[in-house]
Amino acid sequence: GAVVSQHPSWVICKSGTSVKIECRSLDFQATTMFWYRQFPKQSLMLMATSNEGSKATYEQGVEKDKFLINHASLTLSTLTVTSAHPEDSSFYICSARVPRGQPYEQYFGPGTRLTVT
């Protein structure tokens, strides 16, 4: 089946720094990717929808200037957490929609654990 990878799998950064998370579709081209965030004991929450070659669409309450999303190619979307703070510590997971498939046909990456100290 389709495979989605994320890099890094975990990262620790200091408060005030920025960190970039990559999401790659390894064996298919994904025009649309999604970014989710999962806090401990909570469900995955959609942060933004990333479309190749256009600006991302952010969900209500998600700061677009803080969470920069770039979908520059059909196989890569990046999420940059700018000026990270401890409250940004979370599990970030991406998914990629299968082209020409149903909208719910999405494959999920393994996630990235971000810890901000």
Place this chain on the structure above:
Amino acid sequence: KQEVTQIPAALSVPEGENLVLNCSFTDSAIYNLQWFRQDPGKGLTSLLLIQSSQREQTSGRLNASLDKSSGRSTLYIAASQPGDSATYLCAVTRTGNQFYFGTGTSLTVIP
């Protein structure tokens, strides 16, 4: 806003037992419901998908039911195995695009 709840939050059973995981959602206007498995260090794996017009789906030892009017779904796992240990998530979509996930049930099957 759609809210999805899963009960129990954690479950531990001996190998071979049959078990039921529950999922409830507040808005019955859904497009479909999916059950996922989440393993540490790995992505979510879709187990079963039930369209809004369907009542149940089966795959091997797994059976998922959907009662849209009451906002409930169950995932039945027969003859549980240690390899079934994982976190199980249910998710609903309204348009087929955005997923609303539950908080998950952490399952441990004891050998």
